[in-house]
Amino acid sequence: MEQLSPASTLTDAFHGLGISVWTEDWRAVGQAILALRAAGIDPVQHLATAPGELARLHATVQVTDVNNFTLELMGMPDKRMLIGSLAEVVPNSAQTFARWFAALARGDRFYRFESRVRRLDGSLRDCLVMARLPQDPEGLARLFVCVVDITGYKADQMRLTEAERAVDRALRASAMGLVTAAIAHEVNNPLAAVVTNAEAALRWLRRPNPDTVEAEAAIVAAIGDALRARDVVDRTRALLSNAPPRPVALDPHHAIRDAAQFVQRELRLAEATLRLEVMADTPRLLADPVQVQQILTNLLLNAAQALVAHDGLREIALRARPHAAGVLIEVADSGAGIPPDRLLRVFEPFYSTRTDGIGLGLAICRTAAEAQGGRIWVSGAPGSGACFHVLLPAAP
């Protein structure tokens, strides 16, 4: 059997591996970067304002060699079609040249980016382009660029993402079946009360001696019931909508002030005071405003509920502050707190300690927080009140 030398094995690998390898000469670019730096000019900023200069430098890059697989990748019959000025043999490279230039100017050790490569027949391939960037100018005489075709992998990833989305939608839909049943229950009760009160009012008025006091009481009750039905719809609208969250940069002051306004009535009923606090340096949130309102109003309503029958201090704090992973919003109440064995269960759907609750508020909060890429948890021992923590991403 023929003994292969390590060098010839590597040469075989160079041509035989299904990876495209290019050797390129970037010396002129390296020299330009050094010259700009020597003149006290930031090379990246300079190039950003001088597009002609970028094109001129691009033209200086020379492709000196490619391996055999490169011909296959590019769909080209002859190596000579790829030797020469990079700008000429790969016109498409103009789009990524600024990225290369910036990586070199920053002194990056590696260049690793995805690019779309145009073959001779015009078709496009998704590729991962990698190079180790030499730190010395001489090393730039022979820059090795490696190009891996990831078109199939990308397509698989897309299909996988699509499949995951479909599964997610199906899961949401089946959860929605349960949720809509609960909502139907929640809405049908006040609706029944509206109809019954209105009928009662008619009957009080149609008596031979109309009883306007009874009729008025029934109409007032009907209005309250109708508003309750509206509230249920309002609070579940964000959950029911199939629209993906539309994250925007939100001022934390606005977010918590808006939520506070939404629950003024409930706070009055609970005779609770609400303190708002935004710590200095709290960044803006990156989240869907409707869903943030959903989360915060639900938590505030829960806090108000916890205080309704509470003896002692009735205070709720709504705070926003910076956190390593974004913005932390906290809703803390001075109520009876949550027993330790219930802390984990409170986010489960249909888990409610109230006889008038459907046990969806906190489940909705969790779904909404997770849809923003955030999370929600609760702390607090009996006697010290409950504190809900919502961690949401910060806007860049």
Place this chain on the structure above:
Amino acid sequence: MVPGIIAVVDDDEAIRVALRSLLRSMGHEVRLFADAFSFLAEATLRPPDCVLTDIQMPGMNGLDLQREIRRTMPGLPVIVITAFPEEAIRRQAMADGALCFLSKPFETAAILHWLAEALGERK
């Protein structure tokens, strides 16, 4: 219709308040209960002429209440009202001897009709 004593068992206060007004406007005497236990405690001493009960309630639900009524107060008519109408529950309620099974929001005419039936039965 002859006025009677109607018991309403529902954990939803708005429903209780609304039914009380409606039934009183018809001349009935109305007794309200937020749960099945408080109804049973009183009804054994002072039985009403008819019961309107919800199904989904904490503690004892409407179906269990209905069976308990069948056992202890066999002549008492029961009208079942639910915001969550499911065929299986409806069949169960009817098999257990409910006078009728109404979904919320219910039409007043239906309540009137079945109340007349219930209070007529009383005679």
